[in-house]
Amino acid sequence: MKIEDSFKIGSVIKTKGLKGEIQFYVDFENLDLVDFNAVFIDMEGKLVPYFLESIKYHSNNTAYLFLEDVDTIEKASRLVKKDIYLPNKLKPKKKSGDFTLMDLLGFTAVDEDEGELGKITNIQELPQQLIATVHYKDCEVLFPLNEEIIKGIDVVKGIVRVDLPEGLLDIYLE
Template sequence: MTTEDHFQIGTVTKTRGLKGELQVFVAFDEPEKLKFTTLFIELGGKQVPYFVTFFKLPQKNIAYVLLEDVDTIEKAALLVKKNVFLSNKNKPKKKKNEFGLKDLLNFIAVDENEGELGEIIEIHEYPQQFIATVSYKNQEVLFPLNESIIKGIDVVKGVVTVDLPEGLLDVYLE
């Protein structure tokens, strides 16, 4: 199984309880639309399949998961901080009018106070948030992509308007 056959849905954040239950941060829009019986966890650079016996979404982006043959806290602890994947055949089809944060790649970022920052050259997906990278004044600048930072998106022009926290750019330029 190669990485091209799978897409990442999240990361195991911690164990839960004594019977091998895992808490997974799900960095996937609308995780309730995901349908699967097997997930893959990255171990030693390979995606290892696990059969899911229990999957619950108690809150947005947090899932509780029980896996077949992972029935102790010791076995579950070995999976903490590992990336979780699904097979591409389980990926929900995106509608034409759906737009996610990863789609901001190659958009021009414009700060409300500083003006044009540059093209978003990378989007990193971390547990809890997405981080955009732009090259601003010959420096690589990182900033979070979330509701409080993004003020507007013009899909036609390929522009995302942001309001960066005061002093964030200074950290990179000094």
């Protein structure tokens, strides 16, 4: 399975106990409503399947996983700080009014001054704001997604119009 055929549900935070249990940060809303028996973990750019023995939701943002064949702390330690994915076919369908800034992944960012910047390849959720990543002129460019930057969103065409702060692109292109 390829990353573009899947969606990220979280990241492994740490191991728990000695029998291979892992704690992961859940960054996908209502994951407990999704029925799945396997996850895919990003191991150096390749998605490796792991079958679920059990999952326990601890709080809004954390869960504990027991995976088949991960039965020691050493095996679990190899998964720490790795991202966890599910196949796109398991992604719940959104209602038309449920569009969020996280849905801008894959949209084309167009700056008012510079023109097309490229497709948004990643959106990171930081405590203060969301950060979008695009590849512009062979450079990875990060910019915030907020009301000041976003000037318009065309959901049908998959375009987000932005007005980046003056000098932001220069920092990446120098």
